[in-house]
Amino acid sequence: MEKRWLLFVNLLLLQLFLFLLLAYNYVFTSFRIPVTIVLFAIIAVMISSLWVVREMLRLVERESEAEKVMVRLEEAEKLITTLRSKHHDFVNHLQVILGLIQLKMDNDAADYIKSLSKDLIQIEKLVSLKRPEVAALISSKLASLSYLQASLDVNTSLAELSISPDKLVSILGNLLDNAIYETSFYKDKWIKMRIDQEDEWFIFEITNPGTIAPEIRERIFEPGFTTKGQEGSGMGLFIVKNLVRECGGTISFDSRDDDIMTVFTVRLPKIPMEYGN
Numbered sequence: 001m002e003k004r005w006l007l008f009v010n011l012l013l014l015q016l017f018l019f020l021l022l023a024y025n026y027v028f029t030s031f032r033i034p035v036t037i038v039l040f041a042i043i044a045v046m047i048s049s050l051w052v053v054r055e056m057l058r059l060v061e062r063e064s065e066a067e068k069v070m071v072r073l074e075e076a077e078k079l080i081t082t083l084r085s086k087h088h089d090f091v092n093h094l095q096v097i098l099g100l101i102q103l104k105m106d107n108d109a110a111d112y113i114k115s116l117s118k119d120l121i122q123i124e125k126l127v128s129l130k131r132p133e134v135a136a137l138i139s140s141k142l143a144s145l146s147y148l149q150a151s152l153d154v155n156t157s158l159a160e161l162s163i164s165p166d167k168l169v170s171i172l173g174n175l176l177d178n179a180i181y182e183t184s185f186y187k188d189k190w191i192k193m194r195i196d197q198e199d200e201w202f203i204f205e206i207t208n209p210g211t212i213a214p215e216i217r218e219r220i221f222e223p224g225f226t227t228k229g230q231e232g233s234g235m236g237l238f239i240v241k242n243l244v245r246e247c248g249g250t251i252s253f254d255s256r257d258d259d260i261m262t263v264f265t266v267r268l269p270k271i272p273m274e275y276g277n
Helices: 002-028 035-102 106-127 132-143 165-183 236-246
Strands: 149-154 190-198 201-209 250-256 261-269
Touching (some): 106 132, 106 149, 165 236, 165 261, 236 261
Antiparallel strands (some): 190 201, 250 261
16 A cells, blocks of 8 residues: 555656646757647556556555454454353353252252343343444453443344444443443442334443533533543543444433433434534
């Protein structure tokens, strides 16, 4: 790519040189190069420049698509890793159930199966998503937080969501990180996530314990504003808001003092709209 840019710059410089040569030839010298020859050379250089530009644009588009594919592959690999670990855990769970049954502890075995079924249901919901990067992101973040009680409500496969994987991962990843961070201040550590569809919109709703102080609610989307001290950069929600707007979506939050919880809601269209529409 760098070599092609250098070639393009050299072609532009060559065009400029030919124009200057033509002007100098007719103003300062008696020996005149035929105009047709000079014009033919300029046109040939211009055509070559256009071809180089077209090739560079094509390569940029291919590189962009390749980056999207890489994001999907990386997130899919995370999902596979998570599922493998769950498979290993499942074998251990079966051994525990078998042991409880052998010890005639039927009630304990039933309770254990009920708690295990909740985890399996969540995995089934994630696997049903047609966007593997979303499933991988959620599973990888929650798998490492065994102390956290997570509730997942999935009512759509996201099959018609057209937003690029890197943007979607950035939006949801930042919101999940913020929600997980807020749970560190409360004894009951939980988060809820809802993925739904309403008409032409996909809804992503993340709820965590805690409220946002009224005096800072208007500033949370400002670049550089943070309540995390030196740990935070203050760019997470700013980046999320801009990415959501680029995709033609909206982001809002509801901080409920009575329920002591905060809900962030992102709405993304099936077909991304132009920025500002």
